[in-house]
Amino acid sequence: MKMLSDQSWLAKDMQDANRWVLPIDASCQQALACLVRGDGTSTGAASLDQSLQNLFVTASERLENDTGLLVLRGIPLEGLSLNEQQNLFTLMCRQLGQLTPQTKEGLLIGEVRHQAGDAAARIGRWYGSNAELGFHSDRCDVLALLFLQQSSEGGVSKVCSSVAIHQALEQRHPEFLSVLYEPFYWRNPERPWPGIPAYFEQPVFASTRQRLACCFNRFQIEAGHRYPGNPALTPIQLAALNAFENIANQPDVHLEVRLQSGDLQLLNNHIVLHARSSYIDSEVKTRHLLRAWVSTPNSRELAPSFAATFHDCRAGALRGGYHLATQGNC
Numbered sequence: 001m002k003m004l005s006d007q008s009w010l011a012k013d014m015q016d017a018n019r020w021v022l023p024i025d026a027s028c029q030q031a032l033a034c035l036v037r038g039d040g041t042s043t044g045a046a047s048l049d050q051s052l053q054n055l056f057v058t059a060s061e062r063l064e065n066d067t068g069l070l071v072l073r074g075i076p077l078e079g080l081s082l083n084e085q086q087n088l089f090t091l092m093c094r095q096l097g098q099l100t101p102q103t104k105e106g107l108l109i110g111e112v113r114h115q116a117g118d119a120a121a122r123i124g125r126w127y128g129s130n131a132e133l134g135f136h137s138d139r140c141d142v143l144a145l146l147f148l149q150q151s152s153e154g155g156v157s158k159v160c161s162s163v164a165i166h167q168a169l170e171q172r173h174p175e176f177l178s179v180l181y182e183p184f185y186w187r188n189p190e191r192p193w194p195g196i197p198a199y200f201e202q203p204v205f206a207s208t209r210q211r212l213a214c215c216f217n218r219f220q221i222e223a224g225h226r227y228p229g230n231p232a233l234t235p236i237q238l239a240a241l242n243a244f245e246n247i248a249n250q251p252d253v254h255l256e257v258r259l260q261s262g263d264l265q266l267l268n269n270h271i272v273l274h275a276r277s278s279y280i281d282s283e284v285k286t287r288h289l290l291r292a293w294v295s296t297p298n299s300r301e302l303a304p305s306f307a308a309t310f311h312d313c314r315a316g317a318l319r320g321g322y323h324l325a326t327q328g329n330c
Contacts, residue, residue: 002170005210006271008163009067014255020067022059024074027051033076035091036084048095056095059266063096063142064298068268069159069255075262077148089146089290092264097296100140100321112145112289133276135160135248136217137269139189139309140293140320145265148288150258158275159267160254162214166205168247176240180204183305184237185224186217199224204244206303213270213302215309218245248273270300293321 014020024032031049048056055072062070075092077085086109093099099108135158169177183201206213218241225233233241247253254275259265267274295318302313312319 002166002207003210004163004166004207004212006163006212007067007161008167009161010164011252011255014067014069020069020255021071021073022055022062024055024072024076025051028055029074029076032088032092036080036088052095056092060096060296060298063266063268064296064300067161068271070266071257071259072264072266073262075146075264077262082148085146085148086290089144089264089292093144093292093294096142096144096266097294097299098318100293100295100319101323102291102293102321104322108292110291112291113287134218135245135254135273135275136219137162137215137273138293139322140269141296141299142294143265143267143269143274144292144294145267146290147259147261147263147265148290149285150260150287156256156258156277157265158254158256158277160248160273160275162205162216162271162273163212164253165244165247165273166212166214168253169243173240173243175236176243177205179236179240180244181206184221184233185227185230186308187220187223187227189217189220199227199230200308202308203305204241206305208301208303211270211300213300213306214273215306216244216273248275270302295320 027049028051031052035048059070059072072092075088077088080088090099090109101107102110166177169180181203183203185199186202188196188198188200202215204214204216221241222233224230256277297316299316299319301315302310302319304313307313310319311323
């Protein structure tokens with residue numbers, strides 16, 4: 001029995017939206033609106049009033065030490081250009097921590113929308129497709145998604161507690177849980193530079209000082225085991241991955257919600273997985289989000305076995321994302 005101090009939750013525990021939604025009151029909305037000038041530049045963190053400072057302190061605490069799921073509802077986007085929306089989003093994310101690159105070229109703010117063709121599938125970046133996106137985690141402490149516009153149909157956000165999956169496996173399939181603490185081969189999600197291996201070894205679960213950390217991406221694990229010379233997934237590894245996904249996909253385990261314009265979804269990637277249903281855009285309603293990866297100063301210590309993804313596993317360290325192309329490594 002692994003003793004974990006992180007909170008576990010199921011869908012029934014989150015039916016009251018007050019558990020995970022933090023409404024932006026009128027004073028905070030006004031303060032946020034004042035942060036972006038007409039030229040699309042932000043006025044800077046020094047201009048944050050006390051109400052906004054309190055908001056982000058509360059958000060940081062709840063993300064790390066509560067359920068790991070929070071939606072800031074009511075971000076004032078109306079009348080702002082895309083550039084102004086990006087600047088406002090950037091400023092808000094920087095109150096939670098430091099942005100880390102989402103690509104080796106250094107992209108800090110990404111746009112999530114459907115892209116024509118199969119480019120997203122070929123590189124394993126499914127956020128560029130309108131297809132269903134299975135449960136996974138990202139390479140950061142906190143994932144931030146600002147909803148600019150929702151699709152005409154579908155696009156339901158799904159989130160579940162990694163701690164709940166861990167508990168269910170411990171109770172029903174401890175033999176699978178043990179396997180998930182052992183290393184798998186992972187494909188490097190973005191092709192590294194010459195001399196850097198195209199794959200690495202890493203478990204799905206690790207715990208340090210009774211705090212859980214979960215990294216999961218079925219696509220990257222299966223791709224890593226297909227590299228020449230790497231062993232195929234064993235029957236018990238496949239069974240463990242299947243059990244993990246089966247639990248996450250149970251309706252009583254994960255929460256489903258169709259978020260709308262002005263919602264800022266924040267997830268602690270170490271203890272919350274996310275997914276999304278397929279969606280259909282129309283001429284007037286196109287699903288469009290802004291995405292950021294945030295390294296937070298109040299983050300937990302991670303096991304050394306996660307160094308391939310996070311680089312620095314010390315508590316509160318600047319970590320996650322991709323090393324830049326100019327550094328010559330991934």
